[in-house]
Each structure stands twice: as C-alpha cells, then as structure tokens.
Amino acid sequence: MELDQNTNATCCQPEPHEQQATSIDQPAALAIDPPSEAELRKLVTKAARASKYVDPELRRTFAQMAQQKDSVTPFRFLDLPSELRTRIYESLMLRKDPRMIPSICGRGKSDGTKPHKICLVNRQIRQEALSIFYGGNIFRAHIHRNDFSFFTSWLDLIGDANRKRLRTVHFALQDRWLCADGVLDLVRTLTRISGTEKLAFTIDTKDWVHNYSRAYNSVPREHVTNGKPIQKTFKMLERALILVQTLREAGDVSETKLRYEFRKWLDVKGYKCSGHTAPSVVHEKETEYYGFCSITGRETSQFNPISCDRGFSALYEEMRKAYGPHDTDSEEEIEEGLRG
Structure with missing residues (x-):
C-alpha cells in the first residue's frame, strides 16, 4: 500500500x-x-x-x-493616378518664397535647396519629385563681387538632368562691379541651363548706393544717386543674355567658341578691359565710372584689386583645370582678345 x-x-x-x-x-x-x-x-x-x-x-x-x-496589403503610392501624385509632390516641395542657393560670401545662406526625403524612396518617385522641385520653385543666388563660380559649382552638384529642369533663377547683385571674369562666368553658366524660362536680375538700390559711396568717396554724389550705374549694369547684363541666346541658337557652347564670341562681344558692344596686373576688368570704353569700376590704368586707394581683379593668369589656370587640354587658344591669343 x-x-x-x-x-x-x-x-x-x-x-x-x-x-x-x-x-x-x-x-x-x-x-x-x-x-x-x-x-x-x-x-x-x-x-x-x-x-x-x-x-x-x-x-x-x-x-x-x-x-x-x-495578410495586410501595403499601400502602394505608385498606384495613385499621376495627377494625384503631382499634387502630393507640390504640397511637399513647392513654396512661394525663393529657395536660397548657398553663397560663397555667406550672404543669403542656403535655405532648402536640397530635395525632400521622399526622393530617397525609389528611382521613379525620385524622377517625378525632382521635376516638381527644380521646375516649380524659384532659386535665388546672391552674387557677391561678381563671382558666379559658386553658382556654377551648385549646378555641377545637382547634375545635368536637374539643370535642365530649372525654370526660374533670380540673381541678386550685391556689388557695383562687373568684371570680365564675372561676365564670362555668367555667360558660361547660362548656356548650361537650357530649360530655364525666366532669369531675373535684382539690385537693392539702398545697398548699391551705400557700397558705391563707401568705396568711391571721391566720386561726385550725383554719379551714385542718379541711377546711371544701375542702368548701365543692367544694360551689360541684357547684352550678356543676348550673347547667351546667340550661343544656344548656334548649337555650339564649347569653351573655345564661348571665349571667341565673348572677345567679339567686348569689341562690338564698346567695352574694354583694364586693371592693375592684367586686363580683366570690363567697363565702357568712354566711361570711367558708372557701375563697372574706376580703373583706368592708374593706382587708386579706393579700389581693392582682390575684390575685382583676380588676374588673367588665375582666370586662365582656372579654365585650364576646368576644361582640360582640349582648348586650342594660346594664353597670348586669349589675353589679346580680352583686351578688346
């Protein structure tokens, strides 16, 4: 038991x-x-x-x-009609205020020039969204000391496909000088934006008068306040845009063709080059002041050569590095052409 x-x-x-x-x-x-x-x-x-x-x-x-x-079926964004996807992209990426392109001088700091993270989902969404982002927004660049190189670098960064998507670009000019390398950079840059429908140049007249008066204190006051410097600057920009259009219509935007047409443009339009160390400052042949520079081959304490005159050798070296050995013009030929 x-x-x-x-x-x-x-x-x-x-x-x-x-x-x-x-x-x-x-x-x-x-x-x-x-x-x-x-x-x-x-x-x-x-x-x-x-x-x-x-x-x-x-x-x-x-x-x-x-x-x-x-068993839960995921939501497929690409199954939506293209019109509805476009509305979604627009609500995510478009805004009324211009998007600031990063500036070399720190003025007008970068403000939303990078696309939305939705572009990281897949290739099709990326292509659709970038077309809205670059095509529908206004991009604004502050041009300081007439240096367009940072804007050109930004164009290289976004790539050829996105350059063609750009539709509206605003340039805010901060200074009173337009130098040969600045105008040449501008023409070179604009020939690369083939899809752009609207280009706008703006000048803050208050800043313009202040900067001009401070740098050229020996210039008669009426030369600053009568509006002629601004008028002549815009005239030069207008003529530069016509040159851009001519190059586009010709179908040849090579560096050799660009420099050749630029040299002719200087001579035909009545501009010439002068400077301290090299002929790199563009102004009207018969005008000493009025918006371009006051250099007539003499030293002046009011002019800072670093701000306007980078020197032809530096300009040519920059071209050589950027465009390689395929350029056919010799340094002497280019220098002679820049003299007008």
Missing part, C-alpha cells in the same frame, strides 16, 4: 517542463498590439536557447498573429 501511495503521488506530480511552461504565458501586450514577425522569431528563439518549453497552443497563437500581419 505504501508503495502504491508513493507511486500515485509521484505520478500526480507535474513534469519539470510542464512547470516551466507556465512561466511563458502570453504577454498582455499581444492582445493590444500584435508583434512583428521579427519580434515573434526573437521570442521563440530566446525560449529555445534557454531550453524552455513553449506551449503548443502559444505557438499556434503566434503563428496566427503572424499570418494576420502578413
């Missing part, structure tokens, strides 16, 4: 693995928020590594929850 009692007592005791099974109850959070498949795998793997018994019913519960999660 005693043996039978001991046997019965032993048989009635739960097995060790059955005792452990009660320690892996279904978490209360599962009823609220079904776990992901990765979380389910992690839970089962953790239990298996701990040599713990996982109740079969709990396994089935996990499997059912995983199937329910997999």
